[in-house]
Amino acid sequence: MIRIAHISDTHITSESAYKGYAYDLIVSEINRGNFDFVIHTGDVTNQGLREEYERAAYELKKIQKPLVVIPGNHDVRNVGYELFQKFIGPLNGVFEFENGVVIWVDSTIPDLSDGRVGGYKFKWLKAKLEEYSKREFKIIAAHHHIVPLPDTGRERNVLFNAGDVLDLMLRHEVSLYTCGHKHVPNVYRVEDMVVDNAGCTSCRKTRKGDVNSYNIITLHDDGRIEVTIKRVTGERAKKEREPVRPKIFVPKEKRLFRIVQLSESNVSDRVYFRRKVLENAIRTINERIKPDLVIHCGDIVDMGIERYYEKAYEFYEKIKAQKLVVPGHNDITYLGYDLFREYFGDPNILEIGRFTFIPVISAQYETPIGVVGRIGQRIIAKHLEEYRETFTVVVMHHNIVPIPRSRERGFLEDAGDVLRMLTREKANLVLTGHGGNSFGIKVENTPIVNASSVSWELHRNPYGNTFNLIDIYRDLMVVFEVQATWGSGRLLGMWKIKEPFNP
Known part of the structure; x- marks a missing residue:
């Protein structure tokens, strides 16, 4: 010793x-x-x-x-x-x-x-x-x-x-x-x-x-x-x-829920927007993956103007699965705050069976710096307590843990308090989408998964434009990163659920 x-x-x-x-x-x-x-x-x-x-x-x-x-x-x-x-x-x-x-x-x-x-x-x-x-x-x-x-x-x-x-x-x-x-x-x-x-x-x-x-x-x-x-x-x-052994887990029962996590599509008419890549990703989601829910973690458009929102709406209407979209900082620039609500609605708590999805608005006007705020933290903590008997997923745009290949500048200004609240209240999963790179990590007993850009050329992911596929079992969670162009996948994270979830 x-x-x-x-x-x-x-x-x-x-x-x-x-x-x-x-x-x-x-x-x-x-x-x-x-x-x-x-x-x-x-x-x-x-x-x-x-x-x-x-x-x-x-x-x-x-x-x-x-x-x-x-x-x-x-x-x-x-x-x-x-x-x-x-x-x-x-x-x-x-x-x-x-x-x-x-x-x-x-x-x-x-x-x-x-x-x-x-x-x-x-x-x-x-x-x-x-x-x-x-x-x-x-x-x-x-x-x-x-x-x-x-x-x-x-x-x-x-x-x-x-x-x-x-x-x-x-x-x-x-x-x-x-x-x-x-x-x-x-x-x-x-x-x-x-x-x-x-x-x-x-x-x-x-x-x-x-x-x-x-x-x-x-x-x-x-x-x-x-x-x-x-x-x-x-x-x-x-x-x-205490060290976790073994490091590889095998699901013992059938899959309970499947989530597709997207971020930073940045729909626009700029050359950086890869229209065909997004179309191919949506085709793959509809025909091959067939998720129970598609979540977009912000920056659905490049700027908050009407013609970009019209294009984004046309794209995402093609997705057959149920959808939950939270705004990113790009989404609420200019008239984006009102346009987001007009085209995608106010993000509200979504209950699907024994799964509860809690959206968090972290974006602010005209700045990439996000905030949840003290009142917001109390509200989220209250929701996590209220839905404790279900599998709780918190969805937001800004990352709360550092992302590889990205210069960390404290993009969520109250990240420390938010991270403590989420881990203390034992959120089952946190999904974020800022930074242009994918990353999965478990802090305490809460897995935190960040999505890369699905269709924006200016990303930081060596694997290219991707989206995440999350499969949830009773005692296990598996996250794959799927290449948006080719559909190939790689393992991003695998975590044992400490308290097995009873559906």
Whole structure:
């Protein structure tokens, strides 16, 4: 068994922002505890100044355990990355321990709060994951968060290439991603990986009146990972992750429901709209797939003008199955807000047997940035509670987890709170359609599936224009991505339903 103390965001300075007594209290606990080593995930200093680094070097020596320190965005201010290497250590590196490895990565951008794991660094990280592929515990440590966090206000400062980094870690079966940055302690299970965010160890800037804290990570011999959030008040919150075995599941009963998920058709008269591709996709849906429901997750037109809506309506009227359409940000530009309602109606809750589909309007006027809002979150949570005995599917346009090959800018500004609400209320499935690429991932017990563009040339999917096919069984959910031109498919995700659904 390995025990790790995870601290972050000490913000050491001579000013009042630094709470030295909290730091000393936590360090004293760590020194007395049976920890094997300590990880500090950045913002060691407050402004990256020399006098701060001099004091930080002194304070860090109080920790009487092996120590891994990663730079944060505050550390690289004022060319502080040079001082970090002088007073603290290397910006990137590897720490090996019994049957495991910590690979730490500098995710900072000088003088910005945003993060990035750039091209050369990304290749270095991939090479290290391949080098240590046989280690049972593979830990990646960086400063910036990889999935949206609750209670942090407007979503921003996530890694610009968070989707690519997340995809890389899942492909290489990383056990734990550990980070800081947002001053909020939080633990998620993402597929079979634990995402561990530490709060702030010794800074006054806590969220919603919280106190200073650190995380205790326990790596068990049987592969389990346990994370305990330990506050200076003594309060503890524990989460545990157990590896999923086996990784391949076989449906035991007949299929209960079939969904086709589309997005970003962007119907228009521009050259980027691939009319024949959309026609072929609709033909494939009608003749080969024959779903119970077709869902379009936004951007059905390229601009909210009448002739585009007329064309879109003509296309989608050809689909024989029942349809549910939610608007994207393109759909409500210009007169689109009214035209969407005229041609496709207000999206309302749809009940089909024991399946309930809950549409969410996240698009705003004239901006790709979406929002659900505090009232909207409460309404969705109420619906999820009301329909808890059914299979609940939440449908929206904006992605709530980062998408590979897309620059993540916090396109849903309250993504952290929305993600917490959906996972806490145990939505059975979440469907999104922003970013121009397909992606499927399970956060806690909720699969989240993003659709690529079905007929728009400006997409980010190496597989081309696609749509998703989702088959739901009593104890299993299988998602395929279908190439819109040729009809060939590939597996996008397969998840066991933890509590088998009784139709």
